[in-house]
Amino acid sequence: MFVSKMTLNQSSLFGQVDDLQDLTFIERPIRRSLKTAEEIEKLTVDEDLNDIERAVYLLSSGQDVQRASVIINLPNLVRQNPAETFRRVVPKVREVLHVAGADMQLAAAGSFLTLLQDDIVLIQTHTHSILQIVLLNLDHRDTVVSNAWLETLLSAIDALPKETIRQEILSPLVSKAQLSQSLQARLASCRILGKVACKFESPIVKKDLLPLVRSLCQDVEYEVRSCMCRQLENIARGIGLDHTKAAVLPELVELARDEGSTVRLAAFDTIINLLEMFDSDDRTRVIFPLVKTFCEKCFKADEAVLASLSFQYGKLCHGLSASFTEEQHLWFLEFYKKLCVLGLQHENGHSDNQVYPLELESKYALVRRNCAYNFPAMVLFADPNHFLTELYPTFSSLCNDPEITVRRTMAEGFHEIVKLLGPNVHFIHKELVVLLQDDSLEVLDALLSHLQETLELATSRGEGPGPESKQLIVPELVPALAAAEQKAALSLRWRVHERLLQRYACLPRVVSADQIYFRFLQRMFAIVTTNNVLPVQREAARTLCMFLRYNRKQEQRQEIIGKVLQELAQGRSYWNRLRYLDLCEIAMELFSKAYFCKHFLIQALELVNDPVANVRYKLCHMLPQLRSTIRLPADKHLLQQLEFCVRKLLCREKDKDVVATVRKTVLELDKMDITEPYHKRHERDLLDQKKEKEETLLLEMEQLERQQSEAKLTSEKHTEKKRRDSKTGLSGTKGLSGSTSGATLSTSSGKELRKAKLARSRSLSSHPTTPKMANPDKTLKVKDSGSCPGKGKNLLPMNADESLRSHHFSVAAASSVLSPTPSASSMPVLIRSNTTNTLVDHPHQHQHRSSTLDHRSTNESKDTQSRKLSIQRKSNSFGMQSGRE
Numbered sequence: 001m002f003v004s005k006m007t008l009n010q011s012s013l014f015g016q017v018d019d020l021q022d023l024t025f026i027e028r029p030i031r032r033s034l035k036t037a038e039e040i041e042k043l044t045v046d047e048d049l050n051d052i053e054r055a056v057y058l059l060s061s062g063q064d065v066q067r068a069s070v071i072i073n074l075p076n077l078v079r080q081n082p083a084e085t086f087r088r089v090v091p092k093v094r095e096v097l098h099v100a101g102a103d104m105q106l107a108a109a110g111s112f113l114t115l116l117q118d119d120i121v122l123i124q125t126h127t128h129s130i131l132q133i134v135l136l137n138l139d140h141r142d143t144v145v146s147n148a149w150l151e152t153l154l155s156a157i158d159a160l161p162k163e164t165i166r167q168e169i170l171s172p173l174v175s176k177a178q179l180s181q182s183l184q185a186r187l188a189s190c191r192i193l194g195k196v197a198c199k200f201e202s203p204i205v206k207k208d209l210l211p212l213v214r215s216l217c218q219d220v221e222y223e224v225r226s227c228m229c230r231q232l233e234n235i236a237r238g239i240g241l242d243h244t245k246a247a248v249l250p251e252l253v254e255l256a257r258d259e260g261s262t263v264r265l266a267a268f269d270t271i272i273n274l275l276e277m278f279d280s281d282d283r284t285r286v287i288f289p290l291v292k293t294f295c296e297k298c299f300k301a302d303e304a305v306l307a308s309l310s311f312q313y314g315k316l317c318h319g320l321s322a323s324f325t326e327e328q329h330l331w332f333l334e335f336y337k338k339l340c341v342l343g344l345q346h347e348n349g350h351s352d353n354q355v356y357p358l359e360l361e362s363k364y365a366l367v368r369r370n371c372a373y374n375f376p377a378m379v380l381f382a383d384p385n386h387f388l389t390e391l392y393p394t395f396s397s398l399c400n401d402p403e404i405t406v407r408r409t410m411a412e413g414f415h416e417i418v419k420l421l422g423p424n425v426h427f428i429h430k431e432l433v434v435l436l437q438d439d440s441l442e443v444l445d446a447l448l449s450h451l452q453e454t455l456e457l458a459t460s461r462g463e464g465p466g467p468e469s470k471q472l473i474v475p476e477l478v479p480a481l482a483a484a485e486q487k488a489a490l491s492l493r494w495r496v497h498e499r500l501l502q503r504y505a506c507l508p509r510v511v512s513a514d515q516i517y518f519r520f521l522q523r524m525f526a527i528v529t530t531n532n533v534l535p536v537q538r539e540a541a542r543t544l545c546m547f548l549r550y551n552r553k554q555e556q557r558q559e560i561i562g563k564v565l566q567e568l569a570q571g572r573s574y575w576n577r578l579r580y581l582d583l584c585e586i587a588m589e590l591f592s593k594a595y596f597c598k599h600f601l602i603q604a605l606e607l608v609n610d611p612v613a614n615v616r617y618k619l620c621h622m623l624p625q626l627r628s629t630i631r632l633p634a635d636k637h638l639l640q641q642l643e644f645c646v647r648k649l650l651c652r653e654k655d656k657d658v659v660a661t662v663r664k665t666v667l668e669l670d671k672m673d674i675t676e677p678y679h680k681r682h683e684r685d686l687l688d689q690k691k692e693k694e695e696t697l698l699l700e701m702e703q704l705e706r707q708q709s710e711a712k713l714t715s716e717k718h719t720e721k722k723r724r725d726s727k728t729g730l731s732g733t734k735g736l737s738g739s740t741s742g743a744t745l746s747t748s749s750g751k752e753l754r755k756a757k758l759a760r761s762r763s764l765s766s767h768p769t770t771p772k773m774a775n776p777d778k779t780l781k782v783k784d785s786g787s788c789p790g791k792g793k794n795l796l797p798m799n800a801d802e803s804l805r806s807h808h809f810s811v812a813a814a815s816s817v818l819s820p821t822p823s824a825s826s827m828p829v830l831i832r833s834n835t836t837n838t839l840v841d842h843p844h845q846h847q848h849r850s851s852t853l854d855h856r857s858t859n860e861s862k863d864t865q866s867r868k869l870s871i872q873r874k875s876n877s878f879g880m881q882s883g884r885e
Contacts, residue, residue, distance in 0.1 A: 051077060051080065051081075052077070052081060052084045052085065052088055052089060055070045055073075055077060055085075055089050055092075056088050056089060056092055058070050059089070059092040059093065059095075059096055060092065064100075064101070064104065067096055067100070067104065068103065068104050068107050070089075070093075071093060071096075071104060071107050071108050071111055072107050072110075072111060074089070074090075074093065074111045074112075074115070075111055075114045075115055075118070077089060078115060082126065086126050086129060090129060090130075090133075093108065093133070094133050094136075097133070097137060102142055102144060102145050105137065105140065105142070105145040105148065105149075106144075106145065106148050108133075108137075109134075109137075109145075109148040109149050109151075109152045110152075112130055112133065112134055112152055113151075113152040113155055113156060115130055116130060116152075116155075116156035116159055116160065117155065117156060117158075117159045127160070127164055127168070128168060131153075131156075131164075131168040131169070132168075134149055134152055134153050134156070135153070135168075135169075135172060137149045138150060138153070138176075138185070138188055139182065139184065139185060143184070146184055146188070150188050150191065150192075153169070153192070154191060154192070154195050157169070157192075157195050157196060157199065162199055162200065165196055165199060169192065169196065170196065170208065173189055173192055173193070173212070174212065176188070176189050177189040177193075177212050177215065177216060179219070179220070183221055183223065183224070186216065186219065186221070186224050187223060187224060187227050189212070189216065190216055190224060190227040190228040190231055191227065191231065193209055193212060193213060193216070193228075193231060193235070194230075194231030194233075194234040194235065195234070196209070197209055197231075197234045197235050197237070197238035197239075198234055198237065198238050200238065202238065202239050202240045202242075202243065205235070205238040205239050206239050206243055206247070209235070209238075210235070210239070210247060213228065213231075213232070213235055213251075214251065216228040217229065217232075217251050217254075217255065222258070222259075222260035222262060222263055223262075225255065225258065225260070225263045226260065226262045226263045226265075226266045227266075229251075229252070229255045229263060229266040229267050229270055230266045230269070230270060232248055232251065232252060232270050232274075233270050233273050233274055235248060236248045236274055236277055237277075241277055244274070244277050244278075245278070245279075245282060248274075249278070249282065249286065252267050252270060252271055252274075253286065253290060255267040256268065256271070256290055256294060261305055264294065264305065265305045265308050265309075268291070268294055268305075268308070268309065268312070269308065269312060271287060271290070271291070272312050272315055272316050272319060275287070275316075275319030275320065276319070280322070280323045283320055283322075283323040284323050287320065288320060288323070288324075288328060291316065291320070292331070294309075295309065295335055299335075299338070299339075306339070306342070306363065306367050307363060307366045307367055307370060309339075310339050310366075310367045310368075310370035310371050310374070311370040311373070311374070313336060313339070313370070313371070313374050313378075314373075314374035314376075314377030314378060314381070315377070317332050317336075317377070317378065317381045318377060318380070318381060320332075321381060332381075333378075333381070333382055333390065336371065336374075336378055336394075337391075337394050339367055339368070339371050340368060340371045340372075340394045340397060340398060341368075341394075341397060342364045342367050342368060343360075343361060343364030343365065343367075343368070344368075344397070344401075344402075365403040365405065365406065368398065368401060368403065368406045369403070369405045369406045369409050371398065372398045372401075372406050372409035372410045372413070373409050373413065375391075375394075375395065375398065375410065375413060375417065376413050376416040376417055376420060378391065379391060379417060379420045379421070380420060384420045384421050384422065384424065385424070387421060387424060387427060388424070388427055392427060392428075395410075395417075395428065395431065396430075396431060398410050399431040399434055399435060400434065404440045404442055404443065407435065407438060407440070407443045408440070408442050408443050408446045409446075410435070411435050411438075411443050411444075411446035411447040412446045412447075412449065414428075414431075414432065414435065414447060414450070414454055415450035415453045415454045415457070418453075418454055418457045418458055419457060425457060425458055428458075429458065429476065429477075430476075432454070432458055432477070432480075433476050433477060433480045435447050436477075436480040436481060436483070436484045437480050437483055437484065441487065441488065441491050441493060441496055444484055444487070444488065444496065444500070445493075445496045445499070448496070448499050448500055448503050451500075451503040451506075452503055452506040452509075455477075455506060455507075455509075455510045456506065456509055456510060458477075459477070459510050459511075477510075477511070478511055478515050478519055481504070481507070481520075482519055482520070482523070484500065485497075485500055485501070485504070485523065488500050489527070489531075494533040494535070494536055495535075497533075497536050498533075498535050498536050498539045501524075501527070501536065501539040501540050501542075501543050502539050502542070502543070504520070504543050505542065505543045505546040507520065507547070508546065508547065508549075508550040508551075513550075513551050513552055513553055513556065516547050516551070517547075517551070517553075517556050520547065521544070521547055521560065524540045524541075524543055524544040524547065525544070525563065525567060527540035528540045528541050528544065528568070528576075528579050528583075529567060529568070529571070529573075529576055529579070537579055537582075538579075538582050538586075541579060541582055541583045541586055542586045544560075544564075544583070545583065545586045545587055545590050545591075546590065547560070548560050548561070549590050549591065550698075552698055552701060552702045552705070553702065554699075554702060561599050564580070564583065565603050568580035568583060569603040569604070569606075569607070570603075574610070574611075574612040574614065574615055577607060577610060577612070577615050578614065578615055578618060580603070580604070580607075581604065581607070581615070581618050581619060581622060583600075584596075584600050584601075584604050584622065584626075585622065585625065587600050588625060588626075588628075588629060590691075591691060591695070592688050592689075592691040592692035592695055593628075593629040593630075593631055593688050593692075594631070594692055595691075595692070595695055596629050597629055597630065597631075597635055597638055601626060601629060601630075601638060602638075602641070604619065604622070604626060605619075605626070605641055605642060605645045607619050608645045608648055608649060609648075613655040613657070613658055616649070616653070616655070616658050617655070617657055617658045617661055620649065620658055620661040620662045620665050621661060621665070623642070623645075623646065623662075623665045623668075623669065624665060624668045624669060624672060626642060627639075627642060627669055627672060628672070628684075630642065646662065646665075646666060646669070649662040650662060650663075650666070
């Protein structure tokens with residue numbers, strides 16, 4: 001049995017060897033050349049020939065590939081020797097083109113266009129010879145080749161002088177526009193007429209070109225009439241406003257009633273493009289009846305034209321709106337509503353159960369998509385104040401359309417509708433949630449392009465002023481955003497998921513910190529630790545850092561940082577530890593140096609002991625970035641730890657890639673303070689100061705909100721106690737004292753409120769404030785022991801800092817809606833406040849803050865005196881030294 005197995009295996013093995021031997025022909029040497037000796041001899045050119053002679057020889061007796069090479073190189077030959085090239089080479093090119101194939105014809109068209117556009121040809125005879133070749137090949141039997149030469153001529157008209165155009169182009173154009181010429185020649189004449197009309201003055205256009213235009217507008221072929229009709233816009237702009245009404249408008253009216261649908265469509269498009277050239281009387285008497293008849297006819301019998309009509313409808317309504325009566329305005333609006341539900345409903349409003357052919361259904365879907373594209377323009381046309389009564393049902397229908405392309409188009413323009421609605425944006429909150437929860441990921445992807453702008457505008461306006469309007473959409477919006485992220489995560493389109501996480505960085509502007517903390521933070525951690533796509537993980541880490549950056553609750557921030565360190569920096573998987581280093585790179589961009597060093601740097605440096613070489617390798621690459629966050633001399637201990645980390649890598653590292661990287665990094669660390677320009681370092685320091693100031697303001701705002709909530713709780717307790725005392729029926733004396741104390745409390749609370757409003761900016765600055773205390777003697781003692789000696793010197797910088805902070809506070813509050821990017825440098829501090837704007841400070845806290853600041857001022861005055869003394873000593877020593885000298 002064993003032998004049989006061996007035999008079987010050997011036979012299969014030998015079979016495979018035979019198969020491999022059959023494939024050995026692949027390894028055989030291939031013939032060095034695929035050309036025979038005769039072919040090589042034909043392709044060989046004498047090396048003694050110059051460029052002109054070689055070109056003439058190849059055009060005369062060379063192969064097609066050689067001729068094509070000469071034609072492509074023709075502009076270079078003209079630059080080197082224009083006279084000889086036009087005398088000997090160009091005539092040969094003209095002969096070759098008679099029998100050349102399509103590829104050589106297309107190459108020649110490109111070369112002659114280069115000659116005409118680049119001002120290489122300066123002699124009139126040379127231009128004449130080139131244009132003769134171009135015009136001769138316009139009648140080529142191949143349509144592709146003919147169109148290529150036509151495009152060459154049309155592009156060259158822009159660079160040619162007027163006299164050359166008149167002699168070389170317009171003269172033969174008269175004969176080519178006749179009915180005796182081919183259809184292709186007449187179509188080319190239409191396009192040439194439209195191109196040259198803008199090159200000449202109005203009298204010349206009216207005298208020389210207008211007769212040809214009228215003849216082509218009445219051509220027997222509908223293709224010619226349609227082509228000439230589309231060129232009437234250029235003709236009208238060439239003859240000016242005065243002659244357009246008399247010469248062009250009658251032709252447009254006649255073409256708009258043409259029997260061919262393509263001709264009518266061309267007339268309709270041209271009328272829309274020329275609306276600004278017609279006066280109000282023409283719009284009312286001629287254009288409006290014409291367009292109305294055109295729309296009605298297309299809606300009933302010509303579905304092919306409806307697509308173009310629906311695409312141009314917004315431009316049409318705005319062009320004619322100044323001349324509309326109320327009745328005409330209403331008619332166009334109602335016609336638009338019919339187009340928006342075309343193929344979905346009957347005119348009576350009932351559901352349409354009719355099954356359309358597939359081609360007709362696709363046309364109707366295209367019409368509705370064009371209507372969705374024009375919806376922002378129609379909101380402006382109908383007046384945003386009348387949106388709810390006039391356009392909301394249509395808007396809702398388009399957002400819930402069965403076709404994905406229609407819903408996607410609505411999602412692409414949703415931000416424009418939000419801008420137009422302004423304070424009435426709450427009307428479309430429901431549709432925003434619907435599009436976020438759409439079954440198709442394409443709709444969500446279209447909504448992501450302007451999601452940040454849409455969410456900020458949708459949540460910053462609504463019914464009622466103040467914070468109440470911001471909370472209006474949150475209960476429905478947050479679950480929709482969470483569901484959208486889950487849907488993107490479950491799909492295979494990870495780029496959509498990455499874009500969505502990038503847009504979610506704006507959520508601190510939109511929803512409260514608690515909602516972010518409970519609904520999104522855990523999800524970001526899950527993506528960073530479990531997702532399989534690296535760009536998605538990094539984007540989730542960036543969004544997580546943004547949530548941490550603008551969170552205003554200390555307990556939540558500490559918990560987030562602790563979780564980052566536990567699950568990433570100390571994670572069991574080396575992949576998570578690598579993600580922690582990615583997060584550190586993001587944190588260095590978003591946070592200040594002090595904040596990063598306090599919370600992230602030590603744990604990053606501890607990864608020098610990581611057992612996985614990839615982690616140590618990435619840490620080595622990041623060492624210069626980590627070094628740039630250390631500020632001396634305050635962070636001297638951190639610098640020592642980083643140097644210890646480098647020494648450990650140099651001494652103990654065994655992985656060759658890590659060793660090479662750390663040696664390269666050591667050289668970078670040595671050059672950091674030397675090679676960097678001063679202005680870049682100064683800009684970086686200013687940006688870091690700005691970040692640190694924002695973080696400080698966040699902490700102060702958190703402290704003020706906590707004080708406010710405590711004051712509110714105290715007042716509520718006092719009110720509740722007063723209510724209980726009044727119910728229990730206390731004595732008159734107690735009631736009197738209670739009322740007196742209540743009056744005193746209300747008076748004092750009113751003073752505190754006014755004082756809080758005045759001291760709001762003071763509490764955010766380093767300027768010491770002296771609140772009113774119960775004991776005036778203690779106040780006097782604090783003032784006497786305060787910063788009186790240095791008061792005059794420290795007053796100016798303190799006031800400047802106070803004005804800077806109050807200005808930042810007000811600007812941040814105003815820019816929380818207007819700023820489009822959630823970057824660390826531009827994102828405002830005031831993201832969202834769950835409390836009212838009135839701030840109440842406790843007197844004891846004012847007293848503590850005042851005494852602390854006065855003590856600090858005293859120390860500053862002592863430091864100032866010591867510095868004065870040291871400066872005086874230095875000046876005395878300098879004087880003594882100079883005296884010795």
